[in-house]
Amino acid sequence: MSALVNSRDPSYGQLERVLTAQKTAAQNAVRRKGERPRDLQPRSRCVDEYTMAALSNKMNNMESGHMMMTTVIGNPYPPSVTPLKDLEKVMIKDLTLETHHRGTYLLLRFICPAMRMSAVMNVAEDEAGTAIPFAVYMQEPESVRTAESILKDKRVIILKEPYFKLGTNGQYAVQVDHPSDITWLSEDDTRIPTKWKASDANTGTLWSAMEYFEAIELYSRAMRSSLTAEEAEILHNNRALANLRIDAFEAALNDISFVSNREHRLEKGLYREALALYGLERYTEAVEVLELLVCKYPESTSGKHELARSRLRLAEQETGSYDFKALYKATKLRPPRMDNATYKGPIEIRESKGRGRGLFTTLPVKAGDLLLCEKAFAYCFTTPQEEKAKTSSKTLSRSSYLMDIPHNRITVGTHADLIPAISNKLYRNPSLAPTFEDLFHDDYEGAKCVLIDGAPFLVARTMLPNAFGSPLTSKHMIDNPGSYNRDSGIGLGTLGIWTLASYVNHSCYSNCRRAFIGDLQIIRAARDMPADTELTFSYVTHQEPAELNKILLKGWGFQCDCIICVDDRETPLAQKIQRQKLIRATSGTSTKKKLELIEQLNSTYQRPSTEVPRLQTWDFHFSLVEEFAERSETNKEVIEQVLACFESVGFVIQGARLSPITSSTITIERWGLPHDKATRAWLTLRNVYNLLGKHDLADQAKEFARMNWMLITGEDMTFVYDNPTRT
Numbered sequence: 024m025s026a027l028v029n030s031r032d033p034s035y036g037q038l039e040r041v042l043t044a045q046k047t048a049a050q051n052a053v054r055r056k057g058e059r060p061r062d063l064q065p066r067s068r069c070v071d072e073y074t075m076a077a078l079s080n081k082m083n084n085m086e087s088g089h090m091m092m093t094t095v096i097g098n099p100y101p102p103s104v105t106p107l108k109d110l111e112k113v114m115i116k117d118l119t120l121e122t123h124h125r126g127t128y129l130l131l132r133f134i135c136p137a138m139r140m141s142a143v144m145n146v147a148e149d150e151a152g153t154a155i156p157f158a159v160y161m162q163e164p165e166s167v168r169t170a171e172s173i174l175k176d177k178r179v180i181i182l183k184e185p186y187f188k189l190g191t192n193g194q195y196a197v198q199v200d201h202p203s204d205i206t207w208l209s210e211d212d213t214r215i216p217t218k219w220k221a222s223d224a225n226t227g228t229l230w231s232a233m234e235y236f237e238a239i240e241l242y243s244r245a246m247r248s249s250l251t252a253e254e255a256e257i258l259h260n261n262r263a264l265a266n267l268r269i270d271a272f273e274a275a276l277n278d279i280s281f282v283s284n285r286e287h288r289l290e291k292g293l294y295r296e297a298l299a300l301y302g303l304e305r306y307t308e309a310v311e312v313l314e315l316l317v318c319k320y321p322e323s324t325s326g327k328h329e330l331a332r333s334r335l336r337l338a339e340q341e342t343g344s345y346d347f348k349a350l351y352k353a354t355k356l357r358p359p360r361m362d363n364a365t366y367k368g369p370i371e372i373r374e375s376k377g378r379g380r381g382l383f384t385t386l387p388v389k390a391g392d393l394l395l396c397e398k399a400f401a402y403c404f405t406t407p408q409e410e411k412a413k414t415s416s417k418t419l420s421r422s423s424y425l426m427d428i429p430h431n432r433i434t435v436g437t438h439a440d441l442i443p444a445i446s447n448k449l450y451r452n453p454s455l456a457p458t459f460e461d462l463f464h465d466d467y468e469g470a471k472c473v474l475i476d477g478a479p480f481l482v483a484r485t486m487l488p489n490a491f492g493s494p495l496t497s498k499h500m501i502d503n504p505g506s507y508n509r510d511s512g513i514g515l516g517t518l519g520i521w522t523l524a525s526y527v528n529h530s531c532y533s534n535c536r537r538a539f540i541g542d543l544q545i546i547r548a549a550r551d552m553p554a555d556t557e558l559t560f561s562y563v564t565h566q567e568p569a570e571l572n573k574i575l576l577k578g579w580g581f582q583c584d585c586i587i588c589v590d591d592r593e594t595p596l597a598q599k600i601q602r603q604k605l606i607r608a609t610s611g612t613s614t615k616k617k618l619e620l621i622e623q624l625n626s627t628y629q630r631p632s633t634e635v636p637r638l639q640t641w642d643f644h645f646s647l648v649e650e651f652a653e654r655s656e657t658n659k660e661v662i663e664q665v666l667a668c669f670e671s672v673g674f675v676i677q678g679a680r681l682s683p684i685t686s687s688t689i690t691i692e693r694w695g696l697p698h699d700k701a702t703r704a705w706l707t708l709r710n711v712y713n714l715l716g717k718h719d720l721a722d723q724a725k726e727f728a729r730m731n732w733m734l735i736t737g738e739d740m741t742f743v744y745d746n747p748t749r750t
């Protein structure tokens with residue numbers, strides 16, 4: 024799942040210093056809590072300092088070509104839920120430090136060009152002309168909405184129950200962690216003092232400039248004038264389109280329902296209603312609306328196109344059949360968000376003893392069966408290394424780190440973008456809130472507040488244990504191993520939330536496997552399983568059990584109790600040291616010596632590998648497979664070593680050996696751990712059988728190879744079996 028930063032990360036030292044500075048600042052701030060500062064800067068000085076900071080931010084980014092985004096989460100607090108009419112206006116000079124000013128509000132106007140750091144920033148003034156730095160978190164990335172369009176110069180807002188903060192650099196600022204605490208005043212709002220009224224509002228160009236947020240505001244303003252029913256319908260349909268463009272699907276549906284009877288809606292209304300339903304993944308309803316549209320307006324080509332698209336989604340949802348060729352093609356999109364539906368196979372959420380809830384099979388399943396193909400609920404993509412290298416040097420690269428002060432941990436990835444992405448999605452589509460809110464959130468009770476307003480802190484708390492890191496595609500990771508490096512975090516910056524996959528609990532001895540194609544997560548059974556089996560996969564890629572458990576404890580608050588971890592805890596330290604020594608000794612030695620070393624290595628394990636898989640020994644057996652395969656007279660040894668690979672990870676395979684009696688069927692009596700290199704191992708076996716004329720066995724080995732490829736990439740369309748040079 025998402026990656027914690029470890030001491031091998033090249034930025035670790037710098038990040039630790041930032042985390043320490045943040046912690047010290049938080050402690051200093053606590054000491055001054057409740058104090059009303061007497062040294063607020065004069066307006067002009069405040070503006071000058073902000074302008075200098077904005078310039079230096081820009082210069083730093085330009086010089087290094089790299090932007091390091093750090094998002095800090097402190098102790099969560101709930102958003103303001105008091106109606107504005109019950110709040111009393113205060114001025115900036117009345118604010119006290121580190122205080123949530125419950126029961127009050129500020130009327131503010133921005134007075135500089137906005138800038139984006141971890142937050143969107145500006146300087147705000149009140150009616151008395153007192154100015155203060157202002158920061159709002161949880162906003163869309165710059166590519167979706169510019170800082171300037173959020174905290175636009177001269178824009179007026181009401182900030183409910185403001186939070187006045189002492190920053191890391193000792194500067195005072197008003198900080199907004201819940202965007203819903205802000206009431207954005209449109210230019211004709213009567214609450215704007217006359218002296219702040221803008222005189223040069225230009226409304227004509229906004230729509231063509233695709234400023235959807237402002238277009239929505241303009242349409243809303245126009246709706247307040249007296250209109251005929253026909254004009255009002257047109258305005259509502261137009262605002263629905265602007266809402267669709269910012270993914271506010273529920274607001275779009277509200278606009279469309281201005282004409283309450285669907286039968287009476289205009290073509291545009293029906294079309295936009297269907298798009299909104301599609302955006303909410305309500306494909307059955309989208310199909311219903313589009314069937315009505317094409318019946319009422321048979322000449323509508325876009326209606327017919329959308330109907331076909333929605334029917335495809337419905338089929339995916341119901342049958343789990345996907346066009347993988349089209350999926351790979353779509354991964355060229357940036358971000359690679361797939362236009363596909365989620366398929367939920369024979370699985371359901373149930374209680375899992377000692378682990379909260381988990382995902383269970385409802386029917387017997389076979390190895391390779393598709394259990395879930397889930398579209399991301401939220402997804403933030405990081406460009407793969409080799410693509411970054413190709414882009415112009417003028418483009419800023421970006422690393423995002425999340426500093427979790429209460430838990431004293433740093434996480435790498437696109438959290439800085441994922442938190443606002445989730446927050447905004449929920450804010451704009453509240454009906455989706457329960458899906459996210461129900462996810463695991465530990466002892467953190469505040470998650471319920473998500474329902475009120477998509478509160479970001481609460482989102483961050485729920486997001487952290489549930490976010491998955493993902494490659495562009497799992498196949499891309501196999502084909503470009505250099506682009507993904509767990510130690511440096513390279514290539515692992517893409518993060519997403521998959522709300523069903525999130526219910527899968529961890530086990531090192533996993534029974535299913537996840538793969539990714541863009542923002543689709545594909546989970547397949549890694550063994551035959553009866554109904555009512557709990558699905559598990561590993562949250563962390565291969566590590567020594569002790570190291571892995573440290574990560575699990577820090578990131579997810581539990582220790583794994585699978586047989587691999589239990590066995591490791593029971594193994595005496597001296598034996599583990601001996602094991603490591605032997606593992607190191609095996610590289611670069613002769614075949615004969617390797618065989619001896621492997622025998623010694625195996626004697627350091629207390630339980631048989633069929634009971635406790637030995638991931639560390641796979642590679643040594645596999646290196647022998649390759650050495651023997653080069654000498655074609657050693658077919659028997661190749662078969663033995665391939666089988667030793669599988670046995671080392673827990674498989675019990677019958678009928679694969681050629682003596683004493685040659686069988687015609689390979690049976691997997693017990694499934695072990697899925698392994699990335701297992702495809703190649705099965706194909707090596709297939710080649711040997713073919714050389715020996717055992718074509719029945721060869722076909723079966725090829726079939727197991729296909730199955731493994733499907734597990735690790737999610738599909739078998741790209742399975743290549745003629746020249747098994749790859750995994």
Ligand SMILES: C[S@@+](CC[C@H](N)C(=O)[O-])C[C@H]1O[C@@H](n2cnc3c(N)ncnc32)[C@H](O)[C@@H]1O
Nearest residue numbers: 378379380463488489525526527528529579581
């Ligand atoms: C992503 S959630 C998994 C779903 C979660 N069990 C639920 O009830 O929603 C991760 C959390 O599940 C629990 N968990 C997962 N695997 C576990 C395991 N093997 N043993 C104990 N707890 C586990 C931990 O509390 C962990 O922080």
